[in-house]
Amino acid sequence: MEQSRVLAALSALAHDVRLEIVRTLCCQGPDGLCAGKIAHQLGLSASALSFHLSALTAAGLLVSTRQGRQVHYRLDNDQIGAVFGFVLNDCCGAQPAIRDRCLRLDHLDDQSGKSNTWPG
Amino acid sequence: MEQSRVLAALSALAHDVRLEIVRTLCCQGPDGLCAGKIAHQLGLSASALSFHLSALTAAGLLVSTRQGRQVHYRLDNDQIGAVFGFVLNDCCGAQPAIRDRCLRLDHLDDQSGKSNTWPG
DNA sequence: TCTATATTTCAACAGTTGTTGAGTAATTGA
C-alpha cells in the first residue's frame, strides 16, 4: 500500500459525518445500505451525503453497486485493514505498546510493557 | 476516548510531513528527538516543523519535554493505540476481516474470512 | 412517452489549512 493512499484514507476518515457513515455501514450485511437510507439515518441532505460518500469512495474505503434506482454502499474491509496496518506497522514501528492498546489487550496484561510481541 | 479527539488525531496524521515525523520518532528511544534534529532529518524549515509538531501535540499524539535549549518530542503510544482502537472497535464493529488485515495475519490464515475472532 | 424517485453535479460562498519569511522568546556559556 502506498503512503499517498493511506493519507487519502486518513483524511477521509477525519470528519465526523464520514466516521458516522462508516459506523452506520459496518453494522450492515454484505449488501450495505443505499444512499437514501444512510441520508435518512444520519439526517443529511442528499447532496451533503453524496459529497461525503464520494470522498470515502475516492479514498478506497467504500465500494458501491447500483441496484435499480438505488446505489448501495458498503465498507471495503480489506482496504480499511490495510490502511491501519500501514500506520501501525510501517509508521509506528509495530510497537507492542500501541498494538495492545489498539486491540484493547492492555487491561489483560501486566503494565510492564513486556507483553506480547508484534506478529509477523 | 471521545470521538472529537479521534477526529483530531486522524486529521493530524493525514499529512505526509506529519506521518514522516511519526515514522522518525517511532525509531527513537524513550527520550525522543529534539526539534532541530527532526528538522534536519526531514529537511524542514524551523517554522514549518514547529507548525506540524504543534498539530501533532495538540492532537495528543506527541509529548514534549524541554532539556535546556532543546525541546524533545516523542510519540504518545497510549494515545495512538487508543485512537486506532476506537476506529477499529467502535467505528468498524471490531470485524475480524479488518483486524486480521491490520495485524497482517491475513496471509497466515485461510481466505474464508472465518479466521480468529476479535479479542475482548 | 410522461412522471416520480434516487442520486449526483455544479456554482457560490465561508471557513480552514499549510507555507513562507521575518520577528520574538528562552536558554546557555563567554
Add this chain to the structure above:
DNA sequence: TCAATTACTCAACAACTGTTGAAATATAGA
C-alpha cells in the same frame, strides 16, 4: 551582560474543504 543557539509566533497569502440549494442525470413504472 552579551552573543549565539534553539525553538516558537505571527501575518500574509494561496490552496483546499465543506455547506447550501438549484439543476442535471439515471432508472422505474404507469
